[in-house]
Amino acid sequence: MSLVIYLDGEFVHEDQAKVSVFDHGYLYGDGIFEGIRAYNGRVFKLKEHIDRLYDSAKAINLTIPINAEEMTEVVLETLRRNNLRDAYIRLVVSRGKGDLGLDPRKCPKASVLCIAAAITLYPKECYEKGLDVITVATRRNIPEALNPKIKSLNYLNNILAKIEATRAGVLEAIMLNQEGYVAECTGDNIFIVKNGRLITPPPHVGILEGITRNCVMELARERGIEVAEQVFARYDVYVADEVFLTGTAAEVIPVVSVDGRNIGSGEPGTMTKRLIEDFHKLTQSSAAGAEIY
Ligand code: PMP
Secondary structure, eight states, rough: OOOEEETTTTTEEEGGGOTTTHHHHHHHHHHHEEEEEEEETTETTHHHHHHHHHHHHHHHHHEEEEEHHHHHHHHHHHHHHHTTTSSEEEEEEEEBOOOSSSSSGGOOOOOOEEEEEOSSSSOOHHHHHHHEEOOSSSOOOTTTTSSSTTTTTTHHHHHHHHHHHHHHSSSSSEETTHHHHHHHEEEEEEEEEETEEEOOOOOGTOOOOOOOHHHHHHHHHHOOEEEEEOOOEEEEEEETTTTEETTTEEEEEEEEEEETTEOTTOOOOOHHHHHHHHHHHHHHHHHGGEEOO
Protein backbone atom coordinates (compact mmCIF):
# COMPACT_ATOMS: atom_id res chain seq x y z
CA MET A 1 0.00 0.00 0.00
CA SER A 2 1.33 3.37 -0.99
CA LEU A 3 1.47 6.02 1.71
CA VAL A 4 0.31 9.59 1.28
CA ILE A 5 3.08 11.97 2.30
CA TYR A 6 2.87 15.66 3.13
CA LEU A 7 5.60 17.55 1.30
CA ASP A 8 5.84 21.35 1.23
CA GLY A 9 2.16 22.16 1.17
CA GLU A 10 0.96 19.16 -0.83
CA PHE A 11 -0.16 15.62 -0.18
CA VAL A 12 1.46 13.24 -2.65
CA HIS A 13 1.89 9.50 -3.03
CA GLU A 14 5.17 8.20 -1.64
CA ASP A 15 6.69 7.51 -5.06
CA GLN A 16 6.10 11.17 -5.91
CA ALA A 17 7.44 12.50 -2.63
CA LYS A 18 10.83 13.68 -3.89
CA VAL A 19 13.29 16.16 -2.43
CA SER A 20 16.20 17.80 -4.22
CA VAL A 21 19.71 16.32 -4.10
CA PHE A 22 20.74 19.91 -3.25
CA ASP A 23 18.65 19.88 -0.08
CA HIS A 24 21.00 20.64 2.81
CA GLY A 25 19.19 18.08 4.94
CA TYR A 26 20.63 15.53 2.54
CA LEU A 27 23.99 17.21 1.86
CA TYR A 28 24.81 18.21 5.45
CA GLY A 29 22.24 16.77 7.83
CA ASP A 30 21.11 20.37 8.23
CA GLY A 31 17.62 20.16 9.62
CA ILE A 32 15.51 18.87 12.49
CA PHE A 33 12.86 16.24 13.05
CA GLU A 34 10.30 14.75 15.41
CA GLY A 35 9.10 11.21 15.97
CA ILE A 36 5.51 11.12 17.23
CA ARG A 37 2.93 8.40 17.86
CA ALA A 38 -0.78 8.16 17.44
CA TYR A 39 -2.75 5.79 19.65
CA ASN A 40 -6.35 4.89 19.19
CA GLY A 41 -7.23 7.92 17.08
CA ARG A 42 -5.26 10.48 19.12
CA VAL A 43 -1.80 11.93 18.63
CA PHE A 44 0.08 11.44 21.87
CA LYS A 45 1.56 14.65 23.35
CA LEU A 46 1.33 16.40 20.00
CA LYS A 47 1.76 19.87 21.47
CA GLU A 48 4.94 18.84 23.28
CA HIS A 49 6.39 17.41 20.05
CA ILE A 50 5.45 20.49 18.02
CA ASP A 51 6.96 22.76 20.70
CA ARG A 52 10.20 20.75 20.69
CA LEU A 53 10.32 20.93 16.89
CA TYR A 54 10.08 24.73 16.96
CA ASP A 55 12.67 24.90 19.76
CA SER A 56 15.07 22.74 17.71
CA ALA A 57 14.46 25.05 14.72
CA LYS A 58 15.20 28.11 16.82
CA ALA A 59 18.40 26.56 18.13
CA ILE A 60 19.74 26.00 14.61
CA ASN A 61 18.47 29.36 13.34
CA LEU A 62 15.99 27.74 10.96
CA THR A 63 12.74 29.46 10.00
CA ILE A 64 9.93 26.97 9.56
CA PRO A 65 7.67 28.30 6.77
CA ILE A 66 4.44 27.31 8.54
CA ASN A 67 3.33 28.06 12.10
CA ALA A 68 2.73 25.60 14.94
CA GLU A 69 -1.03 25.45 14.34
CA GLU A 70 -0.51 24.68 10.67
CA MET A 71 2.10 22.06 11.58
CA THR A 72 -0.39 20.45 13.97
CA GLU A 73 -2.94 20.29 11.16
CA VAL A 74 -0.30 18.79 8.82
CA VAL A 75 0.19 15.90 11.27
CA LEU A 76 -3.55 15.32 11.74
CA GLU A 77 -4.34 15.56 8.02
CA THR A 78 -1.50 13.15 7.10
CA LEU A 79 -3.03 10.59 9.47
CA ARG A 80 -6.49 11.17 8.00
CA ARG A 81 -5.31 10.81 4.42
CA ASN A 82 -3.69 7.49 5.32
CA ASN A 83 -6.63 6.32 7.38
CA LEU A 84 -4.40 5.71 10.36
CA ARG A 85 -5.48 5.70 14.01
CA ASP A 86 -2.38 3.99 15.43
CA ALA A 87 0.83 5.12 13.78
CA TYR A 88 4.37 6.40 13.98
CA ILE A 89 4.70 9.90 12.55
CA ARG A 90 7.86 11.51 11.29
CA LEU A 91 8.04 15.28 10.87
CA VAL A 92 11.14 16.58 9.11
CA VAL A 93 12.14 20.18 8.46
CA SER A 94 15.30 20.53 6.43
CA ARG A 95 17.18 23.71 5.56
CA GLY A 96 15.93 23.22 2.01
CA LYS A 97 17.51 23.44 -1.40
CA GLY A 98 20.79 25.34 -1.64
CA ASP A 99 24.08 25.02 -3.46
CA LEU A 100 27.01 22.70 -2.73
CA GLY A 101 28.48 25.05 -0.13
CA LEU A 102 27.33 24.70 3.45
CA ASP A 103 26.14 28.30 3.89
CA PRO A 104 22.48 28.07 4.93
CA ARG A 105 21.84 31.57 3.55
CA LYS A 106 21.87 29.89 0.13
CA CYS A 107 18.77 27.91 1.09
CA PRO A 108 15.86 30.33 0.68
CA LYS A 109 13.14 28.08 2.03
CA ALA A 110 13.03 25.24 4.52
CA SER A 111 11.37 22.05 3.34
CA VAL A 112 8.70 20.37 5.51
CA LEU A 113 7.59 16.77 5.25
CA CYS A 114 5.39 14.46 7.25
CA ILE A 115 5.26 10.68 6.98
CA ALA A 116 2.80 8.51 8.93
CA ALA A 117 3.13 4.75 8.90
CA ALA A 118 2.27 1.76 11.05
CA ILE A 119 5.45 0.53 12.78
CA THR A 120 6.75 -0.89 16.05
CA LEU A 121 10.42 -0.73 16.95
CA TYR A 122 11.23 -3.83 18.98
CA PRO A 123 9.74 -7.32 18.73
CA LYS A 124 6.92 -7.96 21.25
CA GLU A 125 8.95 -10.46 23.29
CA CYS A 126 11.49 -7.73 24.14
CA TYR A 127 8.80 -5.98 26.19
CA GLU A 128 8.04 -9.17 28.09
CA LYS A 129 11.57 -10.52 28.48
CA GLY A 130 13.52 -7.24 28.44
CA LEU A 131 16.51 -6.08 26.42
CA ASP A 132 20.20 -6.88 26.71
CA VAL A 133 22.24 -3.73 26.12
CA ILE A 134 25.89 -2.73 26.19
CA THR A 135 27.85 0.44 26.89
CA VAL A 136 29.63 1.60 23.76
CA ALA A 137 32.89 3.46 23.18
CA THR A 138 31.19 6.21 21.15
CA ARG A 139 30.49 9.09 23.53
CA ARG A 140 27.36 11.23 23.25
CA ASN A 141 27.91 14.54 21.45
CA ILE A 142 29.08 17.21 23.86
CA PRO A 143 26.45 19.95 24.28
CA GLU A 144 29.04 22.60 23.45
CA ALA A 145 29.51 21.04 19.98
CA LEU A 146 26.04 19.81 19.02
CA ASN A 147 23.59 19.92 21.89
CA PRO A 148 21.66 16.62 22.13
CA LYS A 149 18.62 18.72 23.14
CA ILE A 150 18.37 19.67 19.47
CA LYS A 151 16.63 16.85 17.61
CA SER A 152 18.72 17.46 14.53
CA LEU A 153 18.99 15.47 11.32
CA ASN A 154 22.61 14.87 12.28
CA TYR A 155 22.22 11.47 13.98
CA LEU A 156 25.63 10.09 13.06
CA ASN A 157 26.70 10.07 16.71
CA ASN A 158 23.78 7.78 17.57
CA ILE A 159 24.26 5.69 14.45
CA LEU A 160 27.90 4.99 15.31
CA ALA A 161 26.77 3.80 18.73
CA LYS A 162 24.01 1.70 17.16
CA ILE A 163 26.56 0.04 14.86
CA GLU A 164 28.64 -0.91 17.91
CA ALA A 165 25.58 -2.38 19.60
CA THR A 166 24.34 -4.39 16.64
CA ARG A 167 27.86 -5.70 15.95
CA ALA A 168 27.90 -6.94 19.54
CA GLY A 169 24.56 -8.66 18.98
CA VAL A 170 22.32 -6.35 21.04
CA LEU A 171 19.62 -3.89 20.00
CA GLU A 172 20.50 -0.80 22.06
CA ALA A 173 23.57 0.97 23.38
CA ILE A 174 24.17 3.05 26.49
CA MET A 175 26.15 6.15 25.61
CA LEU A 176 28.27 7.98 28.16
CA ASN A 177 29.02 11.68 28.08
CA GLN A 178 32.52 13.16 27.84
CA GLU A 179 33.06 12.78 31.62
CA GLY A 180 32.06 9.13 31.55
CA TYR A 181 28.62 9.61 33.12
CA VAL A 182 25.61 7.80 31.67
CA ALA A 183 23.78 9.99 29.17
CA GLU A 184 21.19 8.08 27.15
CA CYS A 185 20.77 5.43 24.46
CA THR A 186 20.80 5.86 20.69
CA GLY A 187 17.09 6.57 20.49
CA ASP A 188 15.86 6.38 24.09
CA ASN A 189 16.37 7.86 27.55
CA ILE A 190 17.53 5.66 30.42
CA PHE A 191 16.18 5.15 33.94
CA ILE A 192 17.51 3.12 36.84
CA VAL A 193 15.69 2.03 39.99
CA LYS A 194 17.62 1.73 43.25
CA ASN A 195 16.06 1.10 46.66
CA GLY A 196 12.65 2.22 45.44
CA ARG A 197 13.92 5.50 43.90
CA LEU A 198 13.68 6.22 40.20
CA ILE A 199 16.75 7.96 38.78
CA THR A 200 17.44 9.41 35.33
CA PRO A 201 20.30 11.61 34.09
CA PRO A 202 19.61 15.37 34.25
CA PRO A 203 19.47 17.36 30.98
CA HIS A 204 22.88 19.01 31.56
CA VAL A 205 24.58 15.62 31.16
CA GLY A 206 23.82 15.99 27.45
CA ILE A 207 20.61 14.22 26.48
CA LEU A 208 17.51 14.72 24.42
CA GLU A 209 14.81 15.68 26.92
CA GLY A 210 12.48 12.91 25.92
CA ILE A 211 8.76 13.48 25.99
CA THR A 212 8.26 9.87 27.11
CA ARG A 213 10.90 10.48 29.82
CA ASN A 214 8.90 13.41 31.15
CA CYS A 215 5.64 11.39 31.08
CA VAL A 216 7.22 8.50 32.96
CA MET A 217 8.63 10.82 35.64
CA GLU A 218 5.15 12.28 36.10
CA LEU A 219 3.50 8.85 36.24
CA ALA A 220 6.02 7.67 38.83
CA ARG A 221 5.40 10.78 41.00
CA GLU A 222 1.65 10.16 40.75
CA ARG A 223 2.33 6.70 42.18
CA GLY A 224 4.21 8.30 45.05
CA ILE A 225 7.59 7.09 43.81
CA GLU A 226 10.57 9.34 44.55
CA VAL A 227 12.04 10.54 41.25
CA ALA A 228 15.48 12.12 40.91
CA GLU A 229 17.32 13.64 37.97
CA GLN A 230 20.80 12.72 39.07
CA VAL A 231 24.18 12.08 37.49
CA PHE A 232 25.27 8.44 37.63
CA ALA A 233 27.96 6.17 36.24
CA ARG A 234 28.09 2.76 34.60
CA TYR A 235 28.66 1.16 38.02
CA ASP A 236 25.30 2.47 39.22
CA VAL A 237 23.61 0.84 36.24
CA TYR A 238 25.26 -2.53 36.97
CA VAL A 239 24.12 -2.52 40.60
CA ALA A 240 20.64 -1.07 39.93
CA ASP A 241 17.58 -3.07 40.96
CA GLU A 242 15.89 -2.27 37.64
CA VAL A 243 16.74 -0.51 34.39
CA PHE A 244 14.43 0.61 31.60
CA LEU A 245 14.45 2.82 28.54
CA THR A 246 11.87 5.32 27.29
CA GLY A 247 11.17 6.76 23.85
CA THR A 248 8.31 7.50 21.49
CA ALA A 249 9.08 4.53 19.26
CA ALA A 250 10.24 2.13 22.01
CA GLU A 251 7.69 3.38 24.63
CA VAL A 252 8.83 1.93 27.99
CA ILE A 253 11.04 -1.14 27.65
CA PRO A 254 12.80 -3.14 30.37
CA VAL A 255 16.55 -3.79 30.30
CA VAL A 256 17.62 -7.08 31.87
CA SER A 257 21.37 -7.07 31.29
CA VAL A 258 24.06 -4.45 30.76
CA ASP A 259 27.55 -5.39 29.55
CA GLY A 260 26.88 -9.01 30.52
CA ARG A 261 25.76 -8.16 34.09
CA ASN A 262 22.24 -9.21 34.98
CA ILE A 263 20.17 -6.33 36.29
CA GLY A 264 18.48 -7.36 39.55
CA SER A 265 17.17 -10.87 39.05
CA GLY A 266 17.74 -10.66 35.29
CA GLU A 267 14.02 -10.18 34.65
CA PRO A 268 11.90 -7.06 34.13
CA GLY A 269 11.38 -5.41 37.53
CA THR A 270 8.15 -4.67 39.37
CA MET A 271 8.37 -0.89 39.14
CA THR A 272 9.19 -1.12 35.44
CA LYS A 273 6.16 -3.32 34.82
CA ARG A 274 3.90 -0.94 36.73
CA LEU A 275 5.15 2.05 34.80
CA ILE A 276 4.70 0.20 31.49
CA GLU A 277 1.10 -0.41 32.50
CA ASP A 278 0.56 3.21 33.56
CA PHE A 279 2.14 4.44 30.35
CA HIS A 280 -0.10 2.24 28.20
CA LYS A 281 -3.14 3.49 30.08
CA LEU A 282 -2.04 7.09 29.53
CA THR A 283 -1.51 6.58 25.79
CA GLN A 284 -5.07 5.29 25.51
CA SER A 285 -6.63 8.03 27.63
CA SER A 286 -8.55 10.88 26.05
CA ALA A 287 -6.51 13.48 27.95
CA ALA A 288 -3.23 12.45 26.38
CA GLY A 289 -3.47 13.74 22.87
CA ALA A 290 -5.02 15.59 19.97
CA GLU A 291 -7.98 13.92 18.26
CA ILE A 292 -7.34 12.99 14.63
CA TYR A 293 -11.00 13.16 13.54
N1 PMP B 1 17.11 10.21 23.08
C1 PMP B 1 17.31 10.19 21.77
C2 PMP B 1 18.69 10.36 21.25
C3 PMP B 1 16.23 10.01 20.88
O1 PMP B 1 16.43 9.99 19.56
C4 PMP B 1 14.94 9.83 21.40
C5 PMP B 1 13.78 9.60 20.49
N2 PMP B 1 13.17 10.78 20.09
C6 PMP B 1 14.78 9.88 22.80
C7 PMP B 1 15.88 10.07 23.61
C8 PMP B 1 13.42 9.75 23.43
O2 PMP B 1 12.66 10.91 23.23
P1 PMP B 1 11.08 10.91 23.12
O3 PMP B 1 10.58 10.23 24.35
O4 PMP B 1 10.70 12.33 23.06
O5 PMP B 1 10.74 10.16 21.89
